[in-house]
Amino acid sequence: MDAAASGPPLLEIDNLCVDFVTREATVHAVSGATFSLRAGEVLCLLGESGSGKSVTLRALMRLLPPRRARISGTVRLDGADVLALEGRKLQDFRGGAVSMIFQEPMTALDPVYTIGQHLTEMLRRHKGLGRAAARARAIELLDLVKIPSPERRVDAYPHELSGGLRQRAMIAIALSCGPRLLLADEPTTALDATVQIQVLILLRRLQQDFGMGTIFVTHDLGVAAEIADRVAVMYAGCIIEEGPVADVLRAPAHPYTAGLMASTVHDQPDQDIAAIPGSPPDLRRLPPGCSFAPRCALAMPACRQAFPEPVFPAPNRMALCLRVADVLQASLQPTA
Amino acid sequence: MSKTATLTDTPLPTDSEFEGAPATPVRGYWQSVLVRLSRDWVTLAFGVVVLFIICCAIFAPLIAPFDPYSQSIIGRLKPFGWRNHPWGTDELGRDLMSRLIYGGRISLVMGLAPVLVATIVGGTLGVVGGFAGKIANTAIMRTMDVFYAFPSILLAVAISGAMGGGITNGIISLSLVFIPAMCRVAETATAQIKNLDYIEAARASGAGTLAIVRHHVLGNVLGPVFIYASSLVSVSILLASGLSFLGLGVQPPEPDWGLMLSTLRQSIYVDPLGCAMPGIAIFITSICFNLVSDGVRAAMDVRE
Amino acid sequence: MSTTLAAQPYVDARDRGGAAQPMLIVRALQRHFRVKGAGKGAVVRAVDGVSFTLFKGETLGIVGESGCGKSTLARLLLHLIVPDSGELVFDGEAVAAPRGITVAALRRQVQMVFQDSYASLNPRMPIQDSVAFGPMMNGQSRPQARRAAQDILVKVGLRPDLFGPRYPHELSGGQKQRVNIARALAMGPRMVILDEAVSALDKSVEAQVLNLLRALKRTLNLTYLFISHDLNVVRYISDRVLVMYLGQVVELGPAAGLFTTPRHPYTRALLASRLSMDATRRIDTPPLIGDPPSPINPPSGCRFRTRCAHAEAVCADHMPTLGAWEDRTSHVAACHMADATSGHSLAGTA
Numbered sequence: 001m002d003a004a005a006s007g008p009p010l011l012e013i014d015n016l017c018v019d020f021v022t023r024e025a026t027v028h029a030v031s032g033a034t035f036s037l038r039a040g041e042v043l044c045l046l047g048e049s050g051s052g053k054s055v056t057l058r059a060l061m062r063l064l065p066p067r068r069a070r071i072s073g074t075v076r077l078d079g080a081d082v083l084a085l086e087g088r089k090l091q092d093f094r095g096g097a098v099s100m101i102f103q104e105p106m107t108a109l110d111p112v113y114t115i116g117q118h119l120t121e122m123l124r125r126h127k128g129l130g131r132a133a134a135r136a137r138a139i140e141l142l143d144l145v146k147i148p149s150p151e152r153r154v155d156a157y158p159h160e161l162s163g164g165l166r167q168r169a170m171i172a173i174a175l176s177c178g179p180r181l182l183l184a185d186e187p188t189t190a191l192d193a194t195v196q197i198q199v200l201i202l203l204r205r206l207q208q209d210f211g212m213g214t215i216f217v218t219h220d221l222g223v224a225a226e227i228a229d230r231v232a233v234m235y236a237g238c239i240i241e242e243g244p245v246a247d248v249l250r251a252p253a254h255p256y257t258a259g260l261m262a263s264t265v266h267d268q269p270d271q272d273i274a275a276i277p278g279s280p281p282d283l284r285r286l287p288p289g290c291s292f293a294p295r296c297a298l299a300m301p302a303c304r305q306a307f308p309e310p311v312f313p314a315p316n317r318m319a320l321c322l323r324v325a326d327v328l329q330a331s332l333q334p335t336a
Numbered sequence: 337m338s339k340t341a342t343l344t345d346t347p348l349p350t351d352s353e354f355e356g357a358p359a360t361p362v363r364g365y366w367q368s369v370l371v372r373l374s375r376d377w378v379t380l381a382f383g384v385v386v387l388f389i390i391c392c393a394i395f396a397p398l399i400a401p402f403d404p405y406s407q408s409i410i411g412r413l414k415p416f417g418w419r420n421h422p423w424g425t426d427e428l429g430r431d432l433m434s435r436l437i438y439g440g441r442i443s444l445v446m447g448l449a450p451v452l453v454a455t456i457v458g459g460t461l462g463v464v465g466g467f468a469g470k471i472a473n474t475a476i477m478r479t480m481d482v483f484y485a486f487p488s489i490l491l492a493v494a495i496s497g498a499m500g501g502g503i504t505n506g507i508i509s510l511s512l513v514f515i516p517a518m519c520r521v522a523e524t525a526t527a528q529i530k531n532l533d534y535i536e537a538a539r540a541s542g543a544g545t546l547a548i549v550r551h552h553v554l555g556n557v558l559g560p561v562f563i564y565a566s567s568l569v570s571v572s573i574l575l576a577s578g579l580s581f582l583g584l585g586v587q588p589p590e591p592d593w594g595l596m597l598s599t600l601r602q603s604i605y606v607d608p609l610g611c612a613m614p615g616i617a618i619f620i621t622s623i624c625f626n627l628v629s630d631g632v633r634a635a636m637d638v639r640e
Numbered sequence: 641m642s643t644t645l646a647a648q649p650y651v652d653a654r655d656r657g658g659a660a661q662p663m664l665i666v667r668a669l670q671r672h673f674r675v676k677g678a679g680k681g682a683v684v685r686a687v688d689g690v691s692f693t694l695f696k697g698e699t700l701g702i703v704g705e706s707g708c709g710k711s712t713l714a715r716l717l718l719h720l721i722v723p724d725s726g727e728l729v730f731d732g733e734a735v736a737a738p739r740g741i742t743v744a745a746l747r748r749q750v751q752m753v754f755q756d757s758y759a760s761l762n763p764r765m766p767i768q769d770s771v772a773f774g775p776m777m778n779g780q781s782r783p784q785a786r787r788a789a790q791d792i793l794v795k796v797g798l799r800p801d802l803f804g805p806r807y808p809h810e811l812s813g814g815q816k817q818r819v820n821i822a823r824a825l826a827m828g829p830r831m832v833i834l835d836e837a838v839s840a841l842d843k844s845v846e847a848q849v850l851n852l853l854r855a856l857k858r859t860l861n862l863t864y865l866f867i868s869h870d871l872n873v874v875r876y877i878s879d880r881v882l883v884m885y886l887g888q889v890v891e892l893g894p895a896a897g898l899f900t901t902p903r904h905p906y907t908r909a910l911l912a913s914r915l916s917m918d919a920t921r922r923i924d925t926p927p928l929i930g931d932p933p934s935p936i937n938p939p940s941g942c943r944f945r946t947r948c949a950h951a952e953a954v955c956a957d958h959m960p961t962l963g964a965w966e967d968r969t970s971h972v973a974a975c976h977m978a979d980a981t982s983g984h985s986l987a988g989t990a
Contacts, residue, residue: 193705194926194927198929219843220915225918226923259844260844265843265850267876268876272855275847279814279815365807537760537823551769
């Protein structure tokens with residue numbers, strides 16, 4: 001299960017910070033995200049709304065509005081600085097080296113163009129294929145994502161396809177130019193359960209076949225368990241825990257992760273769910289010290305004074321918490 | 337022992353369960369619009385000009401140096417500054433500045449009144465058409481389409497011509513021109529919210545159609561309607577001047593910018609600047625209203 | 641909050657039949673929508689012959705995927721959409737029938753909590769006015785309605801002084817959903833229909849709102865109809881579960897039994913599609929291929945047969961019925977395999 005890909009990192013992100021500046025306030029959407037990704041590896045960015053996971057993804061694709069968003073830190077893809085790309089190189093980068101799948105295919109696809117036109121535009125722009133060759137390749141791609149009758153569907157408009165087929169079409173578009181890095185922003189959240197599992201299995205298979213590095217953003221722990229090799233949990237713009245998915249889900253090292261697992265509804269007996277009290281902090285006014293301290297049952301005075309330093313309970317695990325040992329202890333004893 | 341449980345009988349949750357309040361101060365939608373407007377220097381500047389024009393019109397008897405109706409045969413078409421006439425005289429010897437100031441009154445009335453009437457009548461028809469069933473909607477909207485098919489100036493001229501000249505008839509004809517457009521804006525806004533969940537919730541709580549319209553629909557429709565109305569004012573001023581120019585609006589000897597343009601037109605070789613003054617007045621007023629309405633639209637069009 | 645508010649036994653003044661009488665009986669409810677432009681006579685069979693019973697004090701969960709008709713069903717129960725045919729009996733009285741209960745009176749006793757979309761609250765109305773709207777429309781004066789609104793806001797965990805004058809855009813998703821719940825409860829209903837009430841919320845907020853719903857049900861003695869596509873949530877909160885597919889009921893039974901031993905192949909596939917949080921147990925083959933067919937031209941006979949591994953000729957010829965059920969513990973499925981007399985090769989084995 002552990003697709004341990006080897007080699008130098010495909011993607012290196014160091015201290016990525018994204019601030020949205022308006023006249024009234026500054027929203028600290030991402031504060032110092034640091035992680036790396038190898039080719040062939042699937043990293044899941046897990047978090048709730050406002051955690052900064054989607055913003056991180058869009059910052060990687062350089063899709064954030066240039067004036068309002070202030071990005072700092074380094075992002076390197078295969079050694080090249082992504083944040084410095086401009087003009088033609090940036091266009092080649094987007095779609096060619098990195099591709100993105102969005103959550104809502106109906107709004108991500110242009111309704112006045114057919115699926116085939118979406119695909120051939122990508123192929124001709126990035127691969128320079130002629131019209132006939134692009135169309136043939138488009139049909140191949142639709143077949144690859146298991147869309148039935150691809151020769152017919154290549155001329156279909158987005159609104160003529162069902163939700164699951166639209167999402168598969170979007171995956172085909174994303175994969176059309178053989179990107180090295182695939183970014184997926186909650187692609188299965190809007191899908192029914194039976195369709196979601198089909199799309200997840202498809203993504204897993206395609207990712208293994210193509211050997212792409214994948215960053216998968218989701219708020220669903222089940223999806224993370226199903227598709228990820230490693231998981232990075234985000235809260236209020238910081239990565240507060242990171243590690244192999246099986247280890248993190250079996251024995252979380254951060255109180256937030258533990259709280260998230262306990263509050264997710266799954267076969268609990270008939271009593272109140274152990275919900276995390278309160279709400280995530282306002283990103284315009286982050287509390288001093290650890291952002292999770294106001295809601296944390298294990299919070300100490302030291303937690304509110306300074307932001308916790310990373311702790312490494314295992315060689316490939318990280319947690320930003322002063323009480324990692326206590327959390328690990330608690331998770332090893334199953335609660336009654 | 338049985339008792340009827342009421343909502344106030346159950347004990348309250350403890351303090352730790354209360355949600356944290358939002359960080360921003362409590363501010364209504366219109367208040368936030370005002371705050372945004374207060375930071376828009378351009379709109380504020382032009383708003384001041386509009387206010388100045390309106391004040392001049394209101395306080396015309398106090399500001400105007402001369403009587404706008406007193407004629408003088410020898411004092412015709414005199415240039416700027418002749419015998420204390422700051423902007424000269426027109427073709428019948430009347431003081432141009434006074435006539436311009438008094439003319440502002442009529443031009444502003446002819447500009448604002450039709451928009452007001454059209455907003456009330458057209459807005460009501462639009463909300464009714466948007467909210468009522470298919471038959472009422474078809475009846476209202478297709479009738480509006482008939483009027484909409486005519487170019488506005490043509491329609492205004494036709495109606496005015498049929499009714500005769502005068503300020504009242506001019507206002508009526510311009511109102512009839514604007515009602516279909518306003519109706520359409522209101523109907524679109526209403527139709528957009530008609531199927532939203534909160535309208536369904538209002539129906540589910542037992543409210544009648546009138547109550548729903550009053551409490552839920554109007555507040556949401558007012559925004560687009562107001563924006564459209566403010567952009568119509570400048571058009572209305574232009575159209576009203578056009579009607580007067582053609583002799584279909586205000587009748588002589590009333591001072592009105594469009595009418596002044598028409599009568600001064602013949603003297604263009606003799607006193608070109610004086611002849612241009614009414615046109616400049618129309619232009620400035622119209623542009624200022626336009627820019628202010630643009631600014632207001634930008635302030636109101638924020639996605640929260 | 642949970643342990644201190646125990647349910648107090650009482651009799652609601654509006655109760656007519658006692659505990660034995662079902663709160664709601666639905667018989668053969670049907671609603672079709674005509675499709676414009678997709679050919680003559682093309683009809684969306686949104687709800688096609690749905691029958692079930694809702695007992696007092698229970699939570700009935702309704703699950704299904706998109707296109708199964710559960711949202712339409714919710715609106716039919718409140719007559720927000722008028723049914724084409726079928727019968728609704730609320731506490732012994734037929735709804736919208738000559739000698740039964742009027743729709744207006746029904747809506748004073750049954751309310752709905754909507755999904756927290758951007759459109760569930762009027763963006764131009766402060767929260768307390770939105771909540772007070774219902775009581776005001778039903779005869780209370782403005783100050784009375786305002787007080788009732790503040791009361792109920794407290795009960796859902798929002799301080800009225802902090803949240804009352806605020807507008808929806810200033811609230812988080814969880815807070816907006818509490819307001820939705822407050823709005824539904826402000827009129828003091830006996831039954832609440834929750835249409836995807838927690839689906840749009842983050843998981844941790846979902847947990848808080850579910851706890852709140854459980855507590856409110858106990859203290860206010862409510863009956864819930866909980867509609868969701870999330871099987872885990874439905875399992876957790878429901879006493880009985882109803883599974884819908886393409887406008888019809890395919891399975892109905894107690895929650896525990898239905899989830900451990902499902903009788904209908906569609907239910908089995910749905911349950912097998914659930915994701916676990918155990919990364920070592922991954923699903924390799926999808927339980928169901930393809931998308932749900934469109935409700936415009938459903939297959940003849942059993943509507944699930946085009947995706948069912950056990951479909952036979954009898955499935956295309958005869959539509960299976962739900963089977964006779966007597967009380968809350970009955971577990972029935974609309975499948976020829978569950979019916980011993982159907983003629984299916986596996987008849988009587990489900």
